[in-house]
Amino acid sequence: MGIVLSTLPTEGEFVNWTTPKDFLKDQSVVKYMPLGILSLASNIKDKIKILDPPTESWTIEETIIRIESEKPDILGLSAITRRAYSLKQILRKIDVPYVVVGGPHTTNYADLILEQGADAVFIGQLADNEFSKIWKKPSGKIYCNTKINDINMPNRELLNFQDYFYDGKVLFKAEKRMPMFSSIGCSNRCTFCNVQSKRVQYKDPKIIVDEMEHLHKLGSRSVHILDDNFNINSSHLSSVLTEMENRKLQIEWSGRGQVRMNYNLVKRMKDTGFKRIHVGIEALDNDILKYFNKPQKVEHIEKFCEVMNENDIDVLGYFIIGSPVETEIYRRELPQKIRNLGIKFPWFNILFPEPNTEYYKSLLRDGYYKKDYWGEFMKNPTPNFEIPYPYGKEAKKDVIKYVNKLIGEFKE
Ligand code: SF4
Secondary structure, eight states: OEEEEEOOOOTTOOOOOSSOHHHHHHHTTOOOOOHHHHHHHHTOOSEEEEEOHHHHTOOHHHHHHHHHHTOOSEEEEEOOGGGHHHHHHHHHHOOOSEEEEESTTHHHHHHHHHHTTOSEEEESSOOHHHHTTGGGOOOEEEEOOOOGGGSOOOOGGGSOGGGGOBOOOSSSOOTTEEEEOSEEOOOOOOTTOOOOOOSOEEOOHHHHHHHHHHHHHTTOSEEEEOOSOTTSOHHHHHHHHHHHHHTTOOOOEEEEEOSOSOGGGHHHHHHTTEEEEEEEEEOSSHHHHHHTTOSOOHHHHHHHHHHHHHTTOEEEEEEEEOOTTOOHHHHHHHHHHHHHHTOSEEEEEEOOOOTTOHHHHHHHHTTSSSSOHHHHHHHSOOTTOOOOOTTOHHHHHHHHHHHHHHHHHHOO
16 A cells, blocks of 8 residues: 655745744755654555655645655645645645545644545644554544654654755754654643643653664764753653763754753753753743743743853743833843843744734734634635734834844844
8 A cells, every 4th residue: 555645835835924034044944854754654564655845845736746646545644734725725636545634733623624625634743553554544533642652763764864954054053953852742831832732741761862873873963852842841851861871872962942940950961962952032021921921030041041151052042022012121122131141042033823822812802803814714725824913014014123133133
């Protein structure tokens, strides 16, 4: 039986103003391996082909031609909400006997996806066990409960993995950087965030360090832990460090996590090769942090930066600009505050109302939006849809101008 697993092409995806265009130009050099479908593929025995249209810059039509040329019995599509338009187009036009859709978009839109033509929809972040029985061709909604330690390592060799090496053309240098996951989910509830799983699942430290070693064998010289929040649980992080220490593993690694953590672990992280931490700082003002429901205060951020600087670990700090509680004084003082904290790589985003977030719901509740834009869009996705800026066109121009100024100021 032939199976094709594919991500969705970017054509027609909804406009997201989070990252200003100047940054996006640079960002297009970063290619993300579709680790989810590479993991699914490593759990099934049948002949399998992985396609990744965004990396190939394929249009919707090109993607359809490419899929159909494989003549698969089964097509699995990994869907993110931003690509609801290309998903609908492919479901409408593709000629494959059985089509199943998985990925984060299915959590809230399974019924719509079935109406759009999918035979089955897999709901749940990890679907490896359920997908391994795909030859039975189930129909309708399939709720997936695979445990994180029951999945195999993503088989990166099913793609030309060298194409995905990232050497650091945006902000920092990282030789042949490759991402991996050590956990999924985040129990925090930041209002702007669309991370769906509030129940965190952790991989066994042995499995994590096996994967680090495997990436090193593939040629990577910089392993990035791309979790939703890799340092949220001290005992888990400590166990990973112990495993690295026992194996005397010395590699450059980095991770995406949070400010509040057990600082006693930082020296051990540094000693195993930890180089850079990516964290959502979001704001240097307690009122704004509270507005975001961020589980940190400015004092925590200050302590965090101090410890990282002492240990010579670079901080890549994400900031969100454009909340309604932001003041002119805050904007004026922000660049100097960032310098005072020694944040090496500040990354500036504009607050964006992602679908299904508390922030978007608050805009509806508080009357900034008079109708449910996302609800309408999901029912009938149009290409390149752009949701109106909630605070008006002038405010949008103003925030973009300010963020571009910040980016310019911190460009090396
Ligand atoms: S800490 Fe990060 S991943 Fe967790 S809810 Fe907040 S923004 Fe999302």
